[in-house]
Amino acid sequence: MSRSPAASPALLSPSTSPVVSPLPNRLISIDVFRGWIMFMMIAHVLGFCEVAESIPESQFWSWLCYHWSHVEWRGMALHDLIQPGFSFLVGTALAFSLASRRRRGQSDRGLVAHAAWRSLVLVLLGVFLRSMSRDQTNWTFEDTLSQIGLGYLPLVLISLAPRAVTWISIGVILIGYWLAFAIYPLPTSDFNYAAVGVDAGWPHLQEGFAAHWNKNSNLAWRFDTWFLNLFPVQTPFTHNRGGYSTLSFIPTLATMLLGLVAGHWLREQPPMSVTVRRFAIAAISCLAIGYALDASGICPNVKRIWTPSWTLFSGGWCFAILGSLHLICDRRSEHLLCRIITFPFIIFGMNSIVAYVMEWIMPGFIKQSMSLHFGNDWSQSIVGTIYAPLLNGAVILLVIWSILFWMHKRQIYVKI
Numbered sequence: 001m002s003r004s005p006a007a008s009p010a011l012l013s014p015s016t017s018p019v020v021s022p023l024p025n026r027l028i029s030i031d032v033f034r035g036w037i038m039f040m041m042i043a044h045v046l047g048f049c050e051v052a053e054s055i056p057e058s059q060f061w062s063w064l065c066y067h068w069s070h071v072e073w074r075g076m077a078l079h080d081l082i083q084p085g086f087s088f089l090v091g092t093a094l095a096f097s098l099a100s101r102r103r104r105g106q107s108d109r110g111l112v113a114h115a116a117w118r119s120l121v122l123v124l125l126g127v128f129l130r131s132m133s134r135d136q137t138n139w140t141f142e143d144t145l146s147q148i149g150l151g152y153l154p155l156v157l158i159s160l161a162p163r164a165v166t167w168i169s170i171g172v173i174l175i176g177y178w179l180a181f182a183i184y185p186l187p188t189s190d191f192n193y194a195a196v197g198v199d200a201g202w203p204h205l206q207e208g209f210a211a212h213w214n215k216n217s218n219l220a221w222r223f224d225t226w227f228l229n230l231f232p233v234q235t236p237f238t239h240n241r242g243g244y245s246t247l248s249f250i251p252t253l254a255t256m257l258l259g260l261v262a263g264h265w266l267r268e269q270p271p272m273s274v275t276v277r278r279f280a281i282a283a284i285s286c287l288a289i290g291y292a293l294d295a296s297g298i299c300p301n302v303k304r305i306w307t308p309s310w311t312l313f314s315g316g317w318c319f320a321i322l323g324s325l326h327l328i329c330d331r332r333s334e335h336l337l338c339r340i341i342t343f344p345f346i347i348f349g350m351n352s353i354v355a356y357v358m359e360w361i362m363p364g365f366i367k368q369s370m371s372l373h374f375g376n377d378w379s380q381s382i383v384g385t386i387y388a389p390l391l392n393g394a395v396i397l398l399v400i401w402s403i404l405f406w407m408h409k410r411q412i413y414v415k416i
Contacts, residue, residue, distance in 0.1 A: 027266060029325035030092060032342045035349030036321075037085040040078065042348065042359045044068055045396045047389025054386040073204035073215055073243065073302055074294070076313070080303045083144050084314035085321075087252050088259035090148055092322070094159055095263025108160055115156035121416050122149030129360045139231035142244035145356065150246075151253035159260055166257050173254040174308040178299055181212050181307075184219035191217055196239035210297045213307055220245035220305050248306035255306075258286070258315040262322055272331065279323025286316030347405050354407065354414050358400050366396045 048068045052061035067078035101111060126146030131138040141150065158169050187193075194200060196216035205214050212218060216239040224245055228237040265278050290313025294301035299309040329338035339346070348355050370378060370392070379388040379395075407413070 027326070028329040028338050028342070029322060030089065030266075031346045031349055032325050032329055032338070033085065033322050033349075034089055034352060035342065035345030035347065037082055037089070038348035038352055038355045039345050040068075041082050042355065042397060042400060043393075044079070045363050046393035050389040051386060070242075070303070073304065074206075074300050076301065076303065076310075081314060081317055083147070083252075083303075084255055085318055086144055087148060087151075087255040088262070088315065088318040088322075090152070091155060091256035091259025091261075092263035092266070093259075094155060094256075095260055095267050098156075098159060099267060111156060111160065112153070115153045118416050119149045119152040122146065122152065125149075125357075125416075129357065132360065136232065136234065139228060139233070140240075141246040142240065142248065147249045147252050148256070150249035151256055154253055155256045155260070158257065163264065166260055170254050170257050173250060173257075174311060177251050178308045181219050182209075184212060184222070186211050187214065187217040193217065196221070197241050206297075206300060208297065210300050213300045213302055213305060215243040215304075216240070218305060220247040223247050243304045245305055248304075251306040251308060251311045254308075254311050255315055255318075258282075258311075259318065262319060266326065272327065276323055276327050279319050279326065283316045283319035283323060286312040286319060288316075290314075290316060344401065347401060347408055350408050351404050351413055353416060355400065355404060358403070362400055363396045366399050367392060370395060 046068070048061060048064040052058065052065035055061050069077060070080055071077050098111065101114075106114075123141065123146045126141065126143035126149065127137065127139060129145070130140050130143050141147070158165055193202070193205070193216070198205070198215050198217075202215075205211070215221075221239065221243070224240065224247075225237060227246060261282070262279070265275055268275075290301060290309045290311075293299040293309035294313070299307050301307065301309045301313055303310050303314070329342070375381075379391040383391050
């Protein structure tokens with residue numbers, strides 16, 4: 001933890017100064033993107049789906065519910081961009097932090113040692129959060145922090161190599177991961193999907209070649225039925241209810257490498273038109289290839305097992321969002337205006353690790369405290385039954401934001 005204005009504010013920070021720093025090379029776009037991701041993650045407490053259930057005829061609330069939830073398997077909602085955004089910005093931040101550490105004289109060996117330590121802490125922090133309210137440690141590694149931690153050390157090692165190695169690594173990871181799934185045998189006609197948490201008649205099961213990526217019958221699921229049972233478990237691991245897997249950290253590494261490419265482009269500081277053109281080409285290319293792979297059945301677009309098509313498709317959205325924010329916010333004349341408009345989001349991003357942990361531990365505590373002091377029906381008495389979940393969530397969001405704002409005002413930033 002640091003109170004120094006020059007201290008890196010969070011894991012995803014691209015530089016070493018607070019958001020209000022007058023440093024001329026501060027890229028507000030990265031702060032805004034990070035803050036938007038954190039807001040999206042925490043704002044699920046607003047209870048859009050509960051409101052939508054009470055007003056089933058409202059397309060507006062149905063739309064909010066859809067985009068503040070994860071899709072069941074194939075496709076994408078806005079909420080599904082949270083983890084890719086996290087991962088992408090880790091790579092973007094690394095381009096800046098490596099340059100900063102090298103300017104301070106840190107050796108490559110020191111960089112690798114620091115990366116190994118950070119990787120370990122992130123993995124264990126993810127395990128810790130997933131173990132809350134359980135009788136014993138829940139050794140599972142599909143959590144966002146654990147996934148980033150598993151890929152962080154390889155990310156740093158690749159970043160220390162010539163730039164061409166980054167592109168080669170992206171290609172090898174995506175093609176290799178796709179090939180591994182494609183080679184793994186298809187589930188047999190009598191495969192017991194019910195035994196692995198897939199209900200009979202589940203509409204998202206694919207047929208033909210795309211079945212190589214079906215829920216809890218694929219290579220990553222098979223790996224976890226071996227790997228996760230090596231750890232102490234109350235009952236043998238048979239499946240993850242959501243279909244998430246440990247091996248997703250491999251294509252997640254490719255997402256971080258795409259972010260590293262974006263970070264290098266931003267650090268080079270060419271004319272704005274050059275940078276925006278690069279981001280536009282990358283966004284269109286990734287989106288088009290990812291969509292084509294999914295539509296053709298060559299590789300379904302599934303976030304939960306982070307298929308190569310999802311890596312490219314979500315990466316394309318990350319390029320598009322960051323590139324657009326760079327165009328809007330990073331022109332010197334618009335810095336102040338962008339700061340004012342986006343300040344609430346930036347507060348969420350300045351202490352991203354704290355915000356992430358608070359999202360796990362604070363909502364229940366805040367809700368219980370409000371009920372204790374004001375009664376269980378306090379929100380209903382103000383806005384009625386339908387919108388009570390929205391008001392409850394708004395209070396939780398405001399309390400978390402206020403704590404982060406208090407930390408920001410005192411320049412208290414937690415980093416790993």
